Amino acid sequence: MAESYDLAVVGAGVVGLAHALAAARSGRRVVVIERDPRANGASIRMTGLVTVAGHASGAMWRRARRSREIWADVCAQAGVRIEHEGLAIVARRPEAAIALDAFAASEAGEGCSFYQPDDAHALFPQFKGDIAGVFWSPDELRVEAKSALAKIAAWLEDAHDVAFKWETAVSGVADGEVTTSRGPVSAAATVVCAGDDFRTLFADRLTGAGLTKAKSSMLRVRVEDGYELPGAVASDLTILRLPGFEELDGVEALRARLEQEQPEHLRHGVALLVAQSSDGSLVVSGSRELSACPDPFETQVVEDLILEEFAAVLGRKPKQVVSRWAGAYAYSTERPVVTDAPSDRVRVVVAASPAGASSAFAVAEETIAGLFGKGG
Template identity: 35%
Template sequence: MTRLPEPTALPVSPVDLLVVGAGVVGLAHAVEAVLRGLSVVVVERDAFAVGASVRNFGHICTTAQDGLALTYALAARERWLWLAGEAGFTALECGTTVVARRPDEMAVLAEFAAARGAEQAVLLDRSGVAAHLPAHDPEIVGGAYLPLDLRVDPREAIPALAAWLAARGVPILWRTNVLSVEPGLARTARGDVRAARTVIAVGHDVDRLLPEVADDAGLTRCRLQMLQVAAPGGVRVGPGVLTGLSLLRYAGFASLPAAEPVRDRIGQEAPELIDAAVNLMFTQRPDGDLVLGDTHHYAPTHEPFDDERLAELVLREGARLLGVPELHVRKRWRGVYASAGTDFLDREVADGVRVVSVTSGIGMTTAHGLAAAVLDSLT
């Protein structure tokens, strides 16, 4: 059995900042506050992080963002590299390989590379892709390499951030549910916590605490089908791998005029991929397995029953991408993240009380940049 953490005593004196939620967004705010010399307490309803922060690819997808998300992602990239050394986890400067299997996909990558420059994107021919991805679909015609992207293991990094905070005197109140928040005070299932300012970082569960805020923001839940599979033939792949379907999901690509023909073609050739909003991609874990995904479905509350056809769809496309007949599944899980019409929810709901959520599935990529911006406005 997993040993549950002992309950931490509630702080007697008011703190400068209370953070509700110990996922990547909440921990990022706590880290930024500590670095600014503030006293902090974190309250988390579970015994350890179990949500989107540990169910993701560990792909710090800096380059494919656009606008404010790109600004936050570039800042977060530097914070991840610094924290890796400080907190004792691995952040690999491995980049991302985007593979193209059709000329229209190469056209998107060419337009992207022209706009961003060689520091952010380098075009590859077939042999260049093969150097990054030894096992691959023979239909690949080329691709691009995005050198700024990172990879971390979220199952290692998130606990490491919590431990780093605890070592600096930050109480993390695990297994403590927050019942209500008002200026200067949060009522929890274990008693009251007083703080000058509060950041509520509960991801897709904003509606559990503040339903009116969630409704006004149009916040819903995005459910993902994800799998951990054995690497065929023990292949080693350094960078994260994106595909033509990824060009339709990340704003840095999807906003380009060349992306629309890709969407139209895939919609005609394989409409089931568009219907399931597939983003075919993978990263390699430290143990060599591949994290493969993913599909996207949106609802305020999802039915508890998983459709095996979604897993079969991802496995079919993953095997094709890697040029093998089939893939062996080690683990499978349902990811869930907050979704809204913008990348970020950042709203003051009372004096000194902020609700902050990444609402586009890029929490690992942007949280540290977002947290720095929020702390700038709070302090």
């Protein structure tokens, strides 16, 4: 006889674990089914930064703020170290400064500040060269994703009685039952959180969502001993990626200037984001290649472009590249989170941007409320 649960979650990445937590907190008996021995997809391959700044005003900004709040609570309870907090976006050009100043003054820039060059150099001596200012958000937090997800899964199992079925592939989902490689699992409801694998389950329903795959070249580097960043660090190139900046003054002028000054960076989707680990090493992201099937190979050209921007912002080159890897995630030009309801008791949730960790917990609360009702 199949084991019976209130909710089955397919996928043990951050989106899957967020749904398991939301359901468990509402008193549901939950099972998480994961095809690998541990989370091994987009959730652990990116920087581990939970962002708030840069989201567009409205639903996504509210989701980011709520998710950040839950992240802080979960980290405290699950024993996950927060590596650092805050995000600095360095304006290398006056056009970037105009956009960053405008965002800091907007609703979605609540709590953020933009510092003019003199104050910026005094507050952030790590940033070198003739900069036009620094935007600072205090809200971001960063975790080591690989170890964090393992600790959160263990905490969910121990503190919330969430069951986990590792190395178990799901081949079908119907109302009341999930078909797996280890036999059927009975569940009153199911949420599919399969990351960038949006072709195995309910692929026919997702074809209209504009989904494709994105690859990001990632590096872990070392600089001199004792070097410390104020938080995560980004640059002008990143502004073009952030939905909250799309309509702001300065952005189109910045885009035109970057097309003249850094065309190869734009062609390869380079947008610098640097985050620091407790051992002092820096995780550096990266580039963006959109493809139905991104190849697994990294190129020296892209790495050189990333490190060129790194040196321009931080005034130094890494002493050592410790490791290289390809980040991978689902991507949609239409919306950052794709959701679908194949039936009353089944939901599909795809984080369709690199900011899945920044919205996962809030999206999960919405999903669980929709499945079971806000009353629990």
